[in-house]
Each structure stands twice: as structure tokens, then as C-alpha cells.
Amino acid sequence: MLKIRKGERALSTDTTVQDTIRASFERLTPSERQLAQALTSHYPMSALGSITTIAQQAGVSTPTVVRMVRKLGFKGFPDFQARIHEELETTLSTPIAKHDRWANDAPDAHILNRFAEATIANLRETLSGIRTSDFDHARDLLKDLRNHVYIVGGRITKSVAEYLFTHCQVIRPNVTLIAPTPSTWPHYALNMKAGDVLVIFDIRRYEREIETLNRIAAERGMHTILFTDRWKSPVTKTATVVFRVETEVPSAWDSSVVMLFVVEALIEALQSSAWKTTRDRMKDLEGLLETSQLFRKPRV
Amino acid sequence: MLKIRKGERALSTDTTVQDTIRASFERLTPSERQLAQALTSHYPMSALGSITTIAQQAGVSTPTVVRMVRKLGFKGFPDFQARIHEELETTLSTPIAKHDRWANDAPDAHILNRFAEATIANLRETLSGIRTSDFDHARDLLKDLRNHVYIVGGRITKSVAEYLFTHCQVIRPNVTLIAPTPSTWPHYALNMKAGDVLVIFDIRRYEREIETLNRIAAERGMHTILFTDRWKSPVTKTATVVFRVETEVPSAWDSSVVMLFVVEALIEALQSSAWKTTRDRMKDLEGLLETSQLFRKPRV
DNA sequence: TTCTTTCTGAAATTAATCGTTCAGAATTTT
């Protein structure tokens, strides 16, 4: 890569400042790398302010900024920024150009990019298949504090189940995470009563026992919220609300990303619809966490 | 990303600085009009440089610039320019995105749709900040079977940590999930040796103990793969590979969706790069699952 | 360990930007 620098900076059409940063990344010191990452992650907006602003946003000192841009071959910070401005000019004047910039220097073939395509497609399809009334219904079921909420997942989905549990625990009382070991389930079933809610995560390789658990719940007059994949768990027929999420990605495994997405949206819906109730609980939690010294104060 | 910067300047969503200039054009003096024309003709590139540059390009003096921006209602030139930067940010970061309908019968305001917007933006930004060489490096670290892999998460991220663990367990031996209770960590640390890999999930409200654990690992010559958010965990500086994922969604909580995405991509990269090794293990697992009758055959 | 080298940010230094003043020029009014 040849670089023209002096006088009339010809700005070779295809080498962006971002490329220059990436190309030299290996030669940078730790804090310079930190800066480089900050610059490339929101590029080029991250490079618009003054040197002070940029340094602060990256969490390094201004001398570090100067040292790095020098190392990259620029005469100084103003020169560096002038280049970016020129670059912006060409970028903005060619409108659509490269609106689909995925992972940086990679061809479409890189796993990250292929995953991104697939995941966004999954998100689209899933969303178009969810009726908002269903979503709101699920939220209302979880919102009613009189009912106990049980959450259960399978071998893979237990993590998502746990994620929902962790958050629900903060938002409301009476939430139980059912261990993914069927032998322990009868103990949980003992306390289940009409009106309680069972949240089931069940994707391909549906576990037989989950069907049983669901039947028991149904017999007791409970509601079921089911997260499943396109193949549909056997639980589907009796569930109160079914979220069918897309899981196909170019992988040997199924993707749980969209499932987690719906769970997060549900958590937020639940939380914001019962904010008053939640707020005090969150404050309590803050206090407890501080007291037990498990967490430090956030840095920002 | 619509972030309000300093003060309260809320940047009304549809009035650009350019519009403001045009609207006030009649009220401007001759030399101010000259400046206004220069600004709007190559907008917004023409407004990027210093006040001196802009004045020269327009053929007016710097006081004229100051007078005009004041007349337009800005506090001063820096304020004027900061606005344009904000404007650029929104222009550049929301490419086309909105053209697709999300959930069918829902207005844009529904949580599902707002979450979808935010999540896709997060995905984009995260991907553009990840260098594929880093990603591949992380994969290679996890691939080397001689090294033990330790995985640790915090209160919220433990689910993602667990997800990675569950899959790694299938792909390779010598994987340990470290419980998110610091008091138990010394026991794990006992066995850590040079070359081993520590995967850390650490987002806002960084836990003090994780930093300690990381230091111990570093002292022992281990590699660290860090998943963190935009605020950057204190672990950042010493980590071998850092994945900075975007977590902001319209919610009281941070989103782990993109983090899970990267984890899944990493799992697939790991798996496909060591397929031969993995295949046998997966077949073993199939057998074991059948035998213990924990799962039924997939329905497809 | 101890020494050397490299790295980093606080502080000082230098350079520039931005805002203000004010006298002269251009325009309008009397």
C-alpha cells in the first residue's frame, strides 16, 4: 500500500483512515489499541470531535492520540482529522455506496458476516410471526403477582431460561427456576396451583419429560408460555401463548439469539408495565449488592 | 443511535441545520448570505473544518461566521458545529434499516419493534468494531486442546457464560465453568497454568473480583478473552482479545443479545475448524443421550 | 532480583481557535 502524504493529499480512493488504523494495529501499544478500537467502532463519528473529546471517549490521554496518529503516518492530529473529513466528503456524496458494512476487512464469507445475515433474517421472520396481542398477553400473565411463575428449559435452552429467571427475580416475587433434571420435577409440581404460569423453553430435540410437565400444569389449570422453534414442540397444542422463534444459522447448532431477543423484550414490557412495583425492588437490590460488596460502582 | 450529548439540546428530529439556514436566509446580510450559500452547497462537508477554514472557503471573515450562527440561534460556533456532528451521527448510523416492517400489526412504538431497531443497530456497530483477526485469534486459543479453558460470568452474564460452556463441553475436553461466586475462585485458580485460557464476561457494574481473577490469570501466563460493553471493563487492558459488544436498548437493562450472537459465531468457528475432533465427540454424546433416555428423537 | 527499555499521562508549552471590539466602508435615510 503506497501512501501519498505531502502537499496535495491525493487520498487514494480505496484506503480509508480506518483501513490504515487496522493495518497498523499490530504495531500499536496497548493504550493505542484501545484508542484504535474506540475510533473504529463508531467510525467515523467517533473521530469528529476535538482531540480531547476523542481521548476521553477512548479512555486514554491526549498524548496517546498524538503518538498514534503520528505512528500511522499523519503529520499530526489536525492532519489526521482533515483526512477523515475528506473521506467523509466522498462517502457522503456517494449515497448508498456501502451501507451494508459488516465486519470490517472481511469478505462476505467470514462466519461473523454469514451469521449476521442469518440472524437478522431470523429476527425478521420471527417478528412477523408474533402477534403483539399474544406478546401483551404473555406480559400480563407474568405481571400478575398472585400467580407463581415457573421457568423451565432444556439442555441448551436452560441458559435462556436462567436469563429470564434472573431478571424476573428482580421484577417480582414468586419466581422459580426449575432445574433441567426431570427427576426433581415432581417436587416443584407439588406446589403448582391454578392460575400459576409455566414458561417453557423447548427447541428441537424436545424433551419428552417437558411434555409431561406441561400436561400436569394444564391439568392443574395453569397457563403455559412456550418458546419453541419452527418445528414446534409437542407442548404447542396446549400452551396459552406460543412464541415460535427462528433458530436456523449456518452452523451445526441452532441459534438462541432471537429467543433471547424475545425474552429481553418481554422482560422490558413486564418491567415497564409494573414500574412502580419494580422500582422499589431494584433499589432494594442495589442496597443489597452494595452491602455485600459484590459489585463496585459503575465507572461512568 | 439517538443520543443527546451535552446540555439539553434535544435536536428536533426532523429540522436539520441546513433547514435552519435556509429558513433564515432572508434575514441575513449580504456577506452572511454568501456564507450560507457556501455552507449549504456542499453540506455538511463544508461545515466540518474550523471556523477559519469555513470563513476562507466562503470568502468572508470569521466574525461574519460567528454573527451568522448566533443569528441562527446557536450559542456560538462550537455549538453550531456540535449540532452538525450529531446530525451526521444519526445520518450515518441509521442507514436504511427502517424500510422493513417488523411485527405485522404493530405500530413502530411497540416494544418489540423498538427492540428490533436497537438490536440491529447494536449488531451492526459491534460487528464493525470487531477485527476478524481478533475473532480468529480467540478461536485458535479455544481450539488448542492442550490448554484448559475457564469460563466466568457475572450476575447477569452468567447465562451467556453457561451457554458458551454447554457448547464448548461438547466440542472439546478440559472446559470449566467458574461459578459466579468469588469465594470459590481460589479453588479454580489452584489449577490454572500458563497457556490456559480464561474467558471473561464482564459488563457494566464490573465486578471487582473479576479484575482480581484476571490479574491472577495474567500472572500465571494465561490468555484472556474478554466480552465487555462499551464502557469497558477494567480487564480490558490486559486481555489478549477483547470483544466490545453494544448493549444499549430501550430498557432498564442492558441487552445480551449481541453478546450471545458473538458467542454463537465463536462456537461455530471453533467447531468447524476442528470438525474431525468434534464429530466423534458429538456422536458419543448422541449415544449417551439415547442411552439415558433424556431426549427423544427429533421429529423431523 | 536489578537493570534496561518501553509505555503512559500529568503538567507545561506552544499553537490555534473563537469571540469581541472598533474603525472604516457600504448602504440607506434625511
Place this chain on the structure above:
DNA sequence: AAAATTCTGAACGATTAATTTCAGAAAGAA
């Protein structure tokens, strides 16, 4: 034409930005 008004930019000061210096910290070598 003279006076009043408005407009404009040169020049200065206040402020902020960019760079350099340097001492301590961190990493590496002997």
C-alpha cells in the same frame, strides 16, 4: 450632499486545542 445606519473585517485578547516534555509505571531482559 450630509448624516445616520448598517455592515464588514483587521486586530487584539480570552479561551481552548494540540504538542512537547518529563517523570513515574509497566513490561521485558540480563
